[in-house]
Amino acid sequence: MTSPSDLIQGFHRFREQHFADEDALYKQLVQEGQTPKILVVACCDSRVDPALVLDSAPGDLFVIRNVANLVPPAESRSGGRHGTSAALEYGVRVLGVEHIIVLGHAHCGGIRSLLIGGGPREQATYINSWMRVAEDAQKKVLKEFPNAAIELQERACEQQAILSSLENLMTFEWISERVETGKLALHGWYFDIEHGQLLRYDATTHDFTAV
Numbered sequence: 001m002t003s004p005s006d007l008i009q010g011f012h013r014f015r016e017q018h019f020a021d022e023d024a025l026y027k028q029l030v031q032e033g034q035t036p037k038i039l040v041v042a043c044c045d046s047r048v049d050p051a052l053v054l055d056s057a058p059g060d061l062f063v064i065r066n067v068a069n070l071v072p073p074a075e076s077r078s079g080g081r082h083g084t085s086a087a088l089e090y091g092v093r094v095l096g097v098e099h100i101i102v103l104g105h106a107h108c109g110g111i112r113s114l115l116i117g118g119g120p121r122e123q124a125t126y127i128n129s130w131m132r133v134a135e136d137a138q139k140k141v142l143k144e145f146p147n148a149a150i151e152l153q154e155r156a157c158e159q160q161a162i163l164s165s166l167e168n169l170m171t172f173e174w175i176s177e178r179v180e181t182g183k184l185a186l187h188g189w190y191f192d193i194e195h196g197q198l199l200r201y202d203a204t205t206h207d208f209t210a211v
């Protein structure tokens with residue numbers, strides 16, 4: 001098991017092995033600031049680190065991670081602390097990213113709790129409240145596959161929740177305007193952690209296919 005002191009040793013290895021090699025890159029990123037072109041919405045899950053899975057470099061990805069990689073719809077700014085929406089606003093309006101990827105994944109604990117209840121969801125009202133973002137996806141899947149095995153329902157719901165998040169992205173006017181004028185593209189990707197595959201949503205076939 002990794003401990004905090006392991007991580008400090010890890011930081012020293014990073015300094016020696018990576019920071020020294022990438023010194024010029026870090027200097028440039030500090031002097032010129034970050035200019036990522038891609039924003040990724042990923043899950044908090046410890047197995048699904050977008051920078052690692054997509055083998056990207058520092059400065060490449062502006063990453064938002066939350067439970068089940070959900071994007072809530074645009075809502076009134078009063079009340080609520082809209083962490084995901086604030087990060088989206090920064091990535092899109094300030095950094096001017098050109099792509100947003102919603103990166104879902106197989107065996108997502110957040111989605112599982114939506115389908116089978118139990119676990120932290122019944123004790124944790126923050127998770128309960130947050131997972132309501134994916135309730136339409138859950139209802140659609142249960143209607144479409146009422147008697148399917150839970151594994152199939154989970155996979156369908158993980159993928160349907162990505163589509164709900166893509167729809168919700170379009171409720172932010174500064175996103176829909178940019179999408180409609182071709183300045184911003186939205187993508188739904190799904191990391192199949194079990195089979196080591198990356199699937200991409202194809203809007204013409206309405207299906208996720210391996211890349």
Ligand SMILES: [Zn+2]
Pocket residue numbers: 043044045067068069105107108109110111
């Ligand atoms: Zn997850």
